[in-house]
Amino acid sequence: MPFRQREPLLWLTVVLLAVTGFWWAGRSREPRPAPGRTVISWYVIISPLRDLYTAEVAAFEKLHPGIEVHIFWVPGTEYNVKLKTLAAAHQLPDLFFSGDVWLSYLLPFSRDLTPLVRRDAAEFGLDDYFPAIRRAMQLDGKDYILPEYLNLSLLYFNRRMFAAAGVPEPTAEWTWDDLVRAGQALTHDGRDGSPPVWGSSRVEGWWGEWLIYVRQAGGKAFSPDGRRCLLDSPAAIAGLRFYLEKSSRYHFSAPAGFEPLNGFVNQRVAMIVGGHVNYWLNYNQTPGLDWDVQLLPAGPGSRSGGELAIAGYSISRESRHPEEAWALAKFLTRPEAIASIVARGSLSVRRSVAEAALRQPGPRANPHNLAAAYRQFEFGEPIPHHPNYVEIMFLVVQPEIDRMLLGELSPAAAGRRAAAAANAFMDTFGSATP
Amino acid sequence: MTHRRAQSLWFWMFAGPAVAGFAAFSLWPMLESLWLSFCQYEVVTPPRFIGLQNYAYLFAHDASFWPSVKVTLVFTVIQLPLAVGAALALALLLNQPVRGRGFWRAVYFLPSILPQAVFAVVFGYIFQADGGLLNRLLALGGLHGAAWTTSPTWALPVLIGISLWGFGYPMVIFLGGLQNVPRELYEAAHIDGAGAWARFRHVTLPLISPVIFFNVVMGVIGALKVFDLAYAFSVAQAQPAPGGPARATLFYGLNLYQQAFGYFHMGLASAMAWLLFVCILLITAVNFRVGRRWVHYGD
Amino acid sequence: MGIDARTMHRRTPAATVCLYATLALGALVMLVPLAWMLLTSLKTYPEILRNPPAWLPASPQWRNYRTVWEGFAYYRFFLNSLFVAVMVIAGTVLTCCPAAYAFAYYEVRHKELIFGALLCTLMLPAQVTVIPLFKAFAALHWVNTYLPLVVPAWLGGNVFGIFLLRQFFRTIPPSFIEAARLDGASEWTILWRLVVPMSLPAVLTVVIFTFLWSWNDLFNPLVYLQSEELCTLPVGLLYFIARAEQLTGGSLGQTPWHLVMTLATIMVLPVVGLFAVFQRYFVEGVAASGVKG
Secondary structure, three states: OOOOOOHHHHHHHHHHHHHHHHHHHHOOOOOOOOOOOEEEEEEEEOOOOHHHHHHHHHHHHHHOOOEEEEEEEEOHHHHHHHHHHHHHOOOOOOEEEEEHHHHHHHHHHEOOOHHHHHHHHHHHOHHHEOHHHHHHOEEOOEEOOEEEEEEEOEEEEEHHHHHHHOOOOOOOOOEHHHHHHHHHHHOEOOOOOOOOEEEEOOOOOOOOOHHHHHHHOOOOOEOOOOOOEOOOOHHHHHHHHHHHHHHHOOOOOOOOOOOOOOOOOOOOEEEEEEOOHHHHHHHHHOOOOOEEEEOOOEOOOOOOOEEEEEEEEEEEOOOOOHHHHHHHHHHHOOHHHHHHHHHHHOOOOEHHHHHHHHHOOOOOOOOOOHHHHHHHHHHEEOOOOOOOHHHHHHHHHHHHHHHHHOOOOOHHHHHHHHHHHHHHHHHHHOOOOO | OOHHHHHHHHHHHHHHHHHHHHHHHHHHHHHHHHHHHOEEOOOOOOOEEOOOHHHHHHHHHOOOHHHHHHHHHHHHHHHHHHHHHHHHHHHHHHHOOOOOHHHHHHHHHHHHHOOHHHHHHHHHHHOOOOOOHHHHHHHHOOOOOOOOOOOHHHHHHHHHHHHHHHHHHHHHHHHHHHHOOOHHHHHHHHHOOOOHHHHHHHHHHHHHHHHHHHHHHHHHHHHHOOOHHHHHHHHHOOOOOOOOHHHOOOOHHHHHHHHHHHOOOHHHHHHHHHHHHHHHHHHHHHHHHHHHHHOOOOO | OOHHHHHHHOOOHHHHHHHHHHHHHHHHHHHHHHHHHHHHHOOOHHHHHOOOOOOOOOOOOOHHHHHHHHHOOOHHHHHHHHHHHHHHHHHHHHHHHHHHHHHHHOOOOOHHHHHHHHHHHHHOOHHHHHHHHHHHHHHOOOOOOOHHHHHHHHOOOOHHHHHHHHHHHHOOOHHHHHHHHHOOOOHHHHHHHHHHHHOHHHHHHHHHHHHHHHHHOOHHHHHHOOOHHHOOHHHHHHHHHHHHHHHOOOOOOOOOHHHHHHHHHHHHHHHHHHHHHHHHHHHHHHHHHHHHO
16 A cells, blocks of 8 residues: 555654643643742632732732742633632632622632631731621631722712702712602603613612612511521511612612613713622723712611622632732732722721721812711621522522512512522521531 | 454444443443432532432422423423424425525525524624614614513523524425425326425425424424523623523523532532433433324335 | 426416515525624724614724734634644544444444444433533543543544444445455554545534534533633633623723624634535535434
8 A cells, every 4th residue: 555654654643743732731720830939829800900919919929039929810700600610620729809798608618717817917907907897707706808808888879960960969868768859850761862861770680789778678688697588577578669669669760671781880870779899990990970979878777788798818728828828818908908909999998098098188089978988887787698698699589589670579479489489498408508 | 363353353442432432421420410419419528318309309499490491491392393494494495496505505504503602692782672783773763672681571582583593404404305305206296286285295294204303303402401592691691690580591501500510509400410311311202202103204 | 207397396487586585585684693793893882882873884993803812812712712623623533433434344242232322422411411520520630621621522422423424434335345454454544544535525524513513612611611711712702791891991891892793703703614615514414414313
């Protein structure tokens, strides 16, 4: 056969190529350190602070020549599942961005930081944290997160739209009635062909807004021990009713499904109830958006009800370089770092930085009414630390709320169904997650 | 070496990797998955045998199981006849003497080989409630467009519509089958005085019944397994939890993925997976039984 | 034949017009989303927001492609997809051809049973196997590498390919094989030097469908590839939407749909190109699967 000579050569090439291919395919993406250096991997959500973080890491590496930091950037919406998949594959990075919402189910993978916190308390200024923050970083008395960031439910409003409509800006004494009145005055239904403008946005799809109303009406989502769902109480139902009636009765929020995308930024909604401090950075980057914050308006039950959640850094239980990761975590949350984040537009977890921000005169990136934001601390409530909280709220409760917004269920029915389903879930799964 | 031994040797040398692959990547995982479906497995701890509790939970207590079954079934029942019907109709049209048949066939077939994710994204964009192309066009005409992608009433129909763009696949199969029908039979029927419809009913249909059957079976299996479309759609709509408001588009495959990788309920997800598998087997078996009665092979 | 055929096939002009009109309308409907995708990818951001919506861009923004390709470094995703596809195709060809040959020409006890079992895997949904496979791959530390995507292909993972090739191989007269054997050619040589070259259309069809499946695969990369640098195009597209807010450098959360469409177009182009060149193989491959099924 004419090709017999070349045959082995051909197959050898194929084998070599295949081997190379497999080598490339199987290459571990764990960063390989230069000899003598440790590499720690850091998993963080993509945010407008990206450049800040990158600079911080560079500064850290200069201070600690023996450590290399490898950053994994992940989009926010994927972060949750990706982190869990990595955890399931026992490939969690050393340091990862975490929060008290996620802590409950990431607990088995998170290192107990209590000894480290106690050891270095003076160095990184443990007492500098607000007491509420200090409490939020713990679970069952143990520390798991070093906080960098917090979220607080606030009332956001667009000053220009208020001025244009001649409506007085929100005050610290506002109640639901004031919210309704202002909202209605600010709503244009767009009958003249322009896109409709709504007095208030309505956050759909998660508990960010409706839970506020439930609490402010005097109800609760869960019992204090987190084991029973209490959304079927009359107070909770009253809160759900207000959430629905924003559009169905008072008509100052868009009907279900018609919420303008990024309404506040696009100046299609005048107010946000709840919101997220994460967005301050983006609001500040939006030209022409003159925004401010105020305390949440009080409900029939109380003014409390807004969320107080923290986010920060956890170290994975299986990390082989916990000390280095801890060093990085401390570096990223030191007062100077927090101050530079706050300067872009955020709330501070540290008292010293908060006070400095409040004292600062003149125009600043933060909302004008920063004092109100820090006052809201008194009214913020942390998220229950039930291990299945997130799952219950998303998978079991939220669909009933969705149906309520669509008019398929009355608020009473929604509350009852949600509570029944959540309780059934907890009866089955309970604290199955250790 | 005897001839039979040589045959055996060569067979296993050549087919060995494939059979090994089958054992490693199909057979073993299938069995392990069955085992896991009887266990509580939350990833953190090793699987713990709990008998039928996962199944009991799914049927009686899980809030998202039956809705996801419903969504998938509704999707299948509506999408399949439409897709197969459209495929057959187009194939019949193209089976006639038409000019540029290759071109038409290409145009109708092309979307079905493109990734479903792309269609989910593009259509999601077109159908966006606030500012999407469709609603803006409707607004020009003075009509108020619905919240196509965010409303539970419309989201699933929209997805059904999107998936119909992939009818090119069964269409080509139909074309192949139609072209295998001997011309003489049509001639004979025509001579006998049969009109077009009668020809279709008595010549075409029986002879392409195997093809119809094949397309229906494959279509059902494909519809039950839908994942890419649902997942891409939920990402493109930035849904906080996949499945849309009130679980309107929570397909079975999507629910399974969430349970497994979103919430670590791997035992439960395995139970869901096996239920799906059994369903597919049953439907295929039923199809074959029904098929045997009205599918005409040969002559 | 003859007159009767002509009578039967003669269409009225009205029917002809109807036919072509229907076909044209249908074709338009099929292509509208793709056209919209392409046209949107060539617009600027303010243009896509304009009311009333414009069909054509004022001036085609080809630099959108540059932005996505280089600026956001999505060439990496393209190359990743390509790498995976090539590895999968190589593995498929190298293991499915011998397997198909074995099933076609060798007689072994229970051969049909084994083949039947293999065919049954076509009905096995990915959801059934994914959890144990993930568990196993995690234990092997293969998660976050390409191995889970590639290795199954090298172990005859493409049963449809084996099926198709076997059908084709069977059409080769055994006398050819016998003659080659008498000439002293080894089985391996017969397979690769005789049978496969004679079956190039079938092999090409398998290659095309393997490429298609690998290029369009969303599920497996989603589960196994966790690092951004590894991702393939389908996952990359969804990634892009999810993170687009932070990347536009402008206002928050206004998804740059024009760039999303650009990425989608990039993702779709190779498939369209392949289809344009090899349409025949696509169609014949599909038809072969159906007629025999």
